[in-house]
Amino acid sequence: MIPAIVVFIYLAIVVYIGIFAFRRSTGRQKAEDYFLASRSLGPFVFLLSLFGTNMTAFAILGSSGHAFNNGIVTFGLMASSSALVIPLTIFLIGTRVWALGKKHGFMTPVQMFRDRWECSHIGTVIFVVQAVLLLPYVIIGIMGGGTTLATISGGLVPFWFGGAIVAMVVMSYVFFGGMRGTAWVNTFQTILFLLFGAIAIVVIGYGMGGFQSAVQQLQASPATAPLLTRERISPLYFFSYTFIPLSAIAFPHILIFCLTAKKMAQFKKTVIFYPLCIMAIWLPCVFLGVMANRVADVPQIRAKQEARRVLATQGKTMTPEQRDQLREESAGDDVILRLLERYAPLWLAGILGAGIMAAVMASDSQILALSTMFTEDVFAFYGGKRRFGESVHVQTGRIFVIILTIIAYAIALRAPEAIFDLAIQYAFSGFAALSPLLVAALFWRGSTKWGALATTVWTAAAVTAVAVFQAIVPAPAPGPPVAIWSPGGIEILSRTPGGTAIFGFMPVVPMVIISALLMIVVSRLTKKPSHATVEKYFSKASQETEVAA
Amino acid sequence: MKRTLLVIAVVVVYVLHQDFWFWRTARIFGVIPFGFLPVGLFYHALFAVLASLLMWLLVKYAWPSHLEQEIESGASAREEEER
Numbered sequence: 296m297i298p299a300i301v302v303f304i305y306l307a308i309v310v311y312i313g314i315f316a317f318r319r320s321t322g323r324q325k326a327e328d329y330f331l332a333s334r335s336l337g338p339f340v341f342l343l344s345l346f347g348t349n350m351t352a353f354a355i356l357g358s359s360g361h362a363f364n365n366g367i368v369t370f371g372l373m374a375s376s377s378a379l380v381i382p383l384t385i386f387l388i389g390t391r392v393w394a395l396g397k398k399h400g401f402m403t404p405v406q407m408f409r410d411r412w413e414c415s416h417i418g419t420v421i422f423v424v425q426a427v428l429l430l431p432y433v434i435i436g437i438m439g440g441g442t443t444l445a446t447i448s449g450g451l452v453p454f455w456f457g458g459a460i461v462a463m464v465v466m467s468y469v470f471f472g473g474m475r476g477t478a479w480v481n482t483f484q485t486i487l488f489l490l491f492g493a494i495a496i497v498v499i500g501y502g503m504g505g506f507q508s509a510v511q512q513l514q515a516s517p518a519t520a521p522l523l524t525r526e527r528i529s530p531l532y533f534f535s536y537t538f539i540p541l542s543a544i545a546f547p548h549i550l551i552f553c554l555t556a557k558k559m560a561q562f563k564k565t566v567i568f569y570p571l572c573i574m575a576i577w578l579p580c581v582f583l584g585v586m587a588n589r590v591a592d593v594p595q596i597r598a599k600q601e602a603r604r605v606l607a608t609q610g611k612t613m614t615p616e617q618r619d620q621l622r623e624e625s626a627g628d629d630v631i632l633r634l635l636e637r638y639a640p641l642w643l644a645g646i647l648g649a650g651i652m653a654a655v656m657a658s659d660s661q662i663l664a665l666s667t668m669f670t671e672d673v674f675a676f677y678g679g680k681r682r683f684g685e686s687v688h689v690q691t692g693r694i695f696v697i698i699l700t701i702i703a704y705a706i707a708l709r710a711p712e713a714i715f716d717l718a719i720q721y722a723f724s725g726f727a728a729l730s731p732l733l734v735a736a737l738f739w740r741g742s743t744k745w746g747a748l749a750t751t752v753w754t755a756a757a758v759t760a761v762a763v764f765q766a767i768v769p770a771p772a773p774g775p776p777v778a779i780w781s782p783g784g785i786e787i788l789s790r791t792p793g794g795t796a797i798f799g800f801m802p803v804v805p806m807v808i809i810s811a812l813l814m815i816v817v818s819r820l821t822k823k824p825s826h827a828t829v830e831k832y833f834s835k836a837s838q839e840t841e842v843a844a
Numbered sequence: 845m846k847r848t849l850l851v852i853a854v855v856v857v858y859v860l861h862q863d864f865w866f867w868r869t870a871r872i873f874g875v876i877p878f879g880f881l882p883v884g885l886f887y888h889a890l891f892a893v894l895a896s897l898l899m900w901l902l903v904k905y906a907w908p909s910h911l912e913q914e915i916e917s918g919a920s921a922r923e924e925e926e927r
Binding site for chain 1: 854857858861862863864866867868869870876879880881882884885888889891892893895896898899900902903907908911912914915918
């Protein structure tokens with residue numbers, strides 16, 4: 296119960312930060328103040344909160360779970376590729392979006408697209424696709440909160456109650472604090488993440504009797520030695536994963552966050568330190584996930600290892616349902632919690648549990664982003680702000696926060712978590728496929744609204760197609776992919792144990808490439824925006840960076 | 845020239861991410877770095893540091909300062925108007 300009490304204290308601090316932010320806000324009735332903290336965030340808060348916004352439950356729980364089953368490859372797949380691609384996109388795209396936001400008053404990406412391409416309803420289509428891809432994050436955040444509180448309290452706090460508490464806490468500080476509250480809470484949470492990794496590795500390493508012998512024992516066993524290399528993953532799959540971090544800058548909550556910096560100079564420290572922050576959080580989590588395979592005296596971890604062994608040895612003779620059941624049993628998302636339970640003293644487990652809660656509660660930015668998008672891209676765009684005034688405009692945003700949280704909580708109680716885990720997988724690929732919209736809007740004067748529409752419709756269709764394909768064709772047993780469509784012996788479409796492969800690549804690769812090609816081809820064939828609009832975006836000063844039409 | 849070199853640097857760092865040379869081994873020169881860090885993990889931790897250095901180079905030599913100036917001159921013009 297002690298860890299649960301520490302977590303409740305943490306939740307109280309988080310609510311207080313949100314209310315404190317509300318008191319500190321100077322223009323409570325101003326939309327720019329509520330949604331963008333008056334574009335006034337300083338360098339320290341901007342770096343830590345932007346980073347924290349991007350670190351969802353997946354960074355701590357998901358990375359260690361993935362590493363538990365797949366080994367050290369997790370770091371190269373998800374962390375080091377993000378360490379390069381995300382700061383690079385913030386440098387190239389985030390700075391330009393910030394400047395345009397400051398210059399023209401944009402508060403959402405869709406506002407910029409509508410202005411850049413002189414479109415209205417096409418902007419609404421982009422809004423709908425973005426919102427649908429973002430919603431699962433909010434739901435999974437509430438589910439993660441409920442599960443974590445139930446685990447930390449040893450079952451004393453049931454899932455439904457834990458989820459309700461997390462939903463209420465997030466809703467409160469987003470409702471009161473808006474962007475300022477969210478940014479401050481994210482800063483506090485990021486500091487907790489960073490402390491979490493360092494403390495967890497020392498405590499668990501000490502508890503396990505040092506990592507050197509653990510690594511030697513892992514290497515000595517043929518079943519676990521591959522976890523210390525990348526031999527189970529193909530180089531093509533590894534390469535494909537470098538496309539996934541393109542999604543980060545296309546996520547509306549990240550792009551909206553880029554608008555909150557007081558000065559452009561604040562991006563400098565952010566892009567330089569971002570890779571180091573990624574390393575500081577992911578390296579301990581991935582390493583501990585791999586080390587969990589050495590643990591023999593935790594029954595829950597033993598059960599996962601056994602499920603994995605059965606799946607590997609007998610998976611081919613099983614039904615798809617039996618394989619799915621074993622996959623679920625071998626999932627390692629709670630291994631860090633189990634390691635803490637086993638090796639950390641109770642009070643420390645509570646503090647580290649708060650660090651994990653901080654990770655699973657990262658849905659705050661998504662809730663605020665959805666509220667900003669709805670209020671700006673729908674309510675204000677279709678005349679609400681003009682008719683009812685700015686005060687009602689801000690209150691609409693706040694009411695939307697409440698409605699969205701209630702809906703997400705209701706869905707979280709009824710739907711199985713696995714569905715939303717999958718939805719998030721698709722969402723990463725979907726947002727990566729939307730990234731050509733930003734590149735075209737900012738760097739190519741020849742891009743058009745029809746090109747943007749083609750890219751958006753393609754993204755929605757491709758995400759749906761992959762989801763339907765994976766629902767119809769069950770995942771095979773661990774081992775080589777199963778070819779589904781291979782005309783003339785060329786393996787075009789395959790089903791892998793973890794997803795889908797197209798020419799051996801993850802779907803995100805053809806999705807992004809086709810998305811970019813559609814933008815180019817359709818834009819070339821259709822009418823450009825007016826000269827005045829193009830000049831607004833490609834003035835002399837910025838021409839040196841643009842790609843010639 | 846400066847821009848070309850920076851583009852080459854970005855491409856080189858991206859290529860270095862695909863380290864197929866450490867694919868099937870946990871050791872380098874027969875040892876595991878620090879006795880516990882498999883080389884694939886050690887290499888990618890160093891890669892994150894390299895990415896940070898690359899960002900420093902980009903910030904130092906390719907910072908889009910024209911955007912900053914544009915905003916600042918716009919802001920001071922607005923202040924003038926308000927006065």
